[in-house]
Amino acid sequence: MIRPLICVTGLYKQYLANVPVLKDINFTIEGGEFVAIMGHSGSGKSTLMNILGCLDTATAGHYYLEDRDTATLNSDELALLRNNLIGFVFQGFNLLPRSSLLDNIALPLLYAGKSKAARRAKALEMLGRVGLAELGERLPNQLSGGQQQRVAIARALVTDPKLILADEPTGNLDTQTSEDIMKIFETMNAERKITIILVTHEPDIATHAKRLIRVKDGQIDSDKPT
Amino acid sequence: MIIGALLGEGWSAMVANRMRTLLTMLGMVFGVGAVIMMLAIGQGAQMLVNDSIASMGSNLFIILSGSTSAGGIRQGSGTVPTLTLADAQAIGELPDIAAVAPNLFNTAQLIYASNNWSTQVSGTTPAVMEVRDMQVISGACFTDSDVRAATRVMLMGQTVVRNLFGDENPVGKMVRVKNSPFMVLGVLAAKGQSLDGRDQDDTVLIPITTAQRQLFGNQFPGMVRMILVKAKSAEVMAKAEQSMNELLNTRHRIHVGQENDFSVRNLTAVAQAAASTTEAMSTMLGAIASVSLLVGGIGIMNIMLVSVTERTREIGIRMAIGAKNRDILLQFLFEAVMISLAGSFIGAVLGVACAYFYSQFNDTLVVVTLSSVLLAFGVATAVGVFFGFYPAGKAANLKPIEALRYQ
Ligand SMILES: Nc1ncnc2c1ncn2[C@@H]1O[C@H](COP(=O)(O)OP(=O)(O)OP(=O)(O)O)[C@@H](O)[C@H]1O
Ligand SMILES: [Mg+2]
Numbered sequence: 001m002i003r004p005l006i007c008v009t010g011l012y013k014q015y016l017a018n019v020p021v022l023k024d025i026n027f028t029i030e031g032g033e034f035v036a037i038m039g040h041s042g043s044g045k046s047t048l049m050n051i052l053g054c055l056d057t058a059t060a061g062h063y064y065l066e067d068r069d070t071a072t073l074n075s076d077e078l079a080l081l082r083n084n085l086i087g088f089v090f091q092g093f094n095l096l097p098r099s100s101l102l103d104n105i106a107l108p109l110l111y112a113g114k115s116k117a118a119r120r121a122k123a124l125e126m127l128g129r130v131g132l133a134e135l136g137e138r139l140p141n142q143l144s145g146g147q148q149q150r151v152a153i154a155r156a157l158v159t160d161p162k163l164i165l166a167d168e169p170t171g172n173l174d175t176q177t178s179e180d181i182m183k184i185f186e187t188m189n190a191e192r193k194i195t196i197i198l199v200t201h202e203p204d205i206a207t208h209a210k211r212l213i214r215v216k217d218g219q220i221d222s223d224k225p226t
Numbered sequence: 227m228i229i230g231a232l233l234g235e236g237w238s239a240m241v242a243n244r245m246r247t248l249l250t251m252l253g254m255v256f257g258v259g260a261v262i263m264m265l266a267i268g269q270g271a272q273m274l275v276n277d278s279i280a281s282m283g284s285n286l287f288i289i290l291s292g293s294t295s296a297g298g299i300r301q302g303s304g305t306v307p308t309l310t311l312a313d314a315q316a317i318g319e320l321p322d323i324a325a326v327a328p329n330l331f332n333t334a335q336l337i338y339a340s341n342n343w344s345t346q347v348s349g350t351t352p353a354v355m356e357v358r359d360m361q362v363i364s365g366a367c368f369t370d371s372d373v374r375a376a377t378r379v380m381l382m383g384q385t386v387v388r389n390l391f392g393d394e395n396p397v398g399k400m401v402r403v404k405n406s407p408f409m410v411l412g413v414l415a416a417k418g419q420s421l422d423g424r425d426q427d428d429t430v431l432i433p434i435t436t437a438q439r440q441l442f443g444n445q446f447p448g449m450v451r452m453i454l455v456k457a458k459s460a461e462v463m464a465k466a467e468q469s470m471n472e473l474l475n476t477r478h479r480i481h482v483g484q485e486n487d488f489s490v491r492n493l494t495a496v497a498q499a500a501a502s503t504t505e506a507m508s509t510m511l512g513a514i515a516s517v518s519l520l521v522g523g524i525g526i527m528n529i530m531l532v533s534v535t536e537r538t539r540e541i542g543i544r545m546a547i548g549a550k551n552r553d554i555l556l557q558f559l560f561e562a563v564m565i566s567l568a569g570s571f572i573g574a575v576l577g578v579a580c581a582y583f584y585s586q587f588n589d590t591l592v593v594v595t596l597s598s599v600l601l602a603f604g605v606a607t608a609v610g611v612f613f614g615f616y617p618a619g620k621a622a623n624l625k626p627i628e629a630l631r632y633q
Contacts, residue, residue, distance in 0.1 A: 080548070088547070099238070107547055111544075
């Protein structure tokens with residue numbers, strides 16, 4: 001039997017004593033799924049995403065990523081998972097301001113220990129795939145928000161991860177640009193079977209996903225196909 | 227992470243805050259510059275002292291005649307001549323003494339052809355060669371029979387040769403001293419500066435008897451100004467000093483409680499004191515300069531702490547895309563060491579240049595050794611690592627999510 005990519009059981013998270021932000025979260029996500037997470041502001045979506053991305057740890061319960069209990073991994077093992085299994089796309093793009101687009105995209109490969117030539121070749125390929133091939137030497141602040149988000153997507157994809165976590169990736173973009181970005185996600189999911197988990201406030205954006213999880217007050221409210 | 231990439235990251239961080247990097251580097255520039263310059267000056271002084279000590283001769287005593295005391299006012303040593311050739315001979319027969327050279331000296335004008343030169347003319351015996359570790363490099367030394375016969379021959383120091391003869395070979399030539407012709411028998415090997423800064427090559431040696439009878443005259447028969455004595459070894463110096471004092475007390479009929487009319491000085495001890503003084507001085511100079519290295523290091527730590535705080539978000543991003551703690555640690559450590567090394571390099575260049583100009587303007591010897599430059603660089607790297615470690619560790623130990631959320 002093929003194990004699910006993600007399996008969350010009885011997950012709790014609290015920042016302050018006795019104020020749980022996530023309460024008894026349970027779900028599984030199979031490889032290749034495209035999941036949207038929605039919910040009111042403050043309902044705990046980002047908190048959940050950070051735990052799924054191994055950036056933060058749960059207070060109680062288990063999170064199995066490819067069958068590994070993430071609670072038992074040390075910081076180096078978690079860094080390795082983030083590097084080669086997970087790609088992040090943030091609302092605020094989070095590109096390094098002093099590095100060129102190519103250097104930004106190649107950075108995960110640097111931490112993966114790839115050679116300079118390999119890093120550059122792969123970064124160029126990814127930049128071309130998001131349609132910005134000629135802009136490689138520019139700095140992030142010389143791009144529009146939509147362009148920056150494409151670069152961030154290229155960076156998330158550069159290590160060929162199995163899982164993309166996107167926390168409000170279109171939150172800072174207009175409708176048309178948002179549609180363009182969502183097309184890229186759809187293509188990735190359809191063509192390369194990359195699992196995508198996406199947080200959004202906009203129902204239109206959520207319709208691009210195939211499954212919708214609603215979070216309410218730190219608990220799963222509903223979980224159904226779109 | 228790969229070294230080349232680390233260097234690149236460090237460089238781009240340094241360039242991003244040019245002014246700040248430069249100001250931080252200044253601490254190291256001055257620190258390393260000061261250390262190198264101070265070491266150069268200290269080592270130069272030490273080298274001068276060591277050379278003079280080597281040129282002086284080893285296990286050396288100097289015996290000076292005593293001071294006058296007229297109406298309670300005492301003059302310096304040697305103002306009243308009391309020592310004689312016979313004293314020198316008697317000292318030479320003591321068991322611990324290797325050689326004895328009496329000396330009667332004065333300044334005199336030397337004339338050769340159209341040149342003239344004023345120098346110190348010392349009457350002495352051939353034993354001076356052994357006592358003072360002197361050598362004749364061309365021609366020959368005068369002999370004991372020259373001393374017995376009071377012949378007019380001389381050995382010439384290099385400075386005198388240069389001033390009287392230029393490039394000419396002086397051996398066999400006649401030089402006039404106080405209207406008497408003297409034949410140059412030989413040329414002395416160069417000795418350089420003495421401990422008190424005199425030019426030891428600005429001298430001529432003649433037989434002591436010639437000096438006494440023909441050049442300077444005698445206040446009493448056999449008078450000498452001083453006696454140079456070489457002991458057989460360093461171990462017998464104290465014994466030799468005591469036996470010379472006893473011998474001269476007897477010979478000069480000085481009773482217990484009476485003041486000596488001579489003084490025996492251990493020159494080797496004086497020289498060693500001078501050597502240890504300069505060594506202590508150069509160590510102290512180096513130590514003081516090191517304090518500025520320390521201050522420079524603290525400056526680096528300060529800036530690195532600021533830099534880590536400023537770049538918390540960047541650290542979070544790097545961690546999110548797979549940087550391990552070690553990668554972050556190395557990145558900031560490299561940056562600190564690069565700043566430190568760049569500063570040290572400029573400091574080393576500046577230090578060497580300053581040492582050079584210092585020696586030009588003060589006409590002193592400064593010695594920049596490779597080891598002092600390497601030491602300064604080594605210390606600078608150590609400073610970078612040491613003071614960079616705390617900020618870098620702080621960066622590496624951030625939690626990914628907290629770094630990422632940092633505003
Ligand atoms: N570091 C923290 N310390 C304390 N409380 C926190 C911290 N981070 C988040 N919270 C709290 O946890 C709750 C959930 O926050 P979270 O960021 O997950 O919400 P969200 O669903 O992503 O909201 P939004 O849609 O506005 O992004 C909020 O009530 C917030 O105040
Ligand atoms: Mg959120």
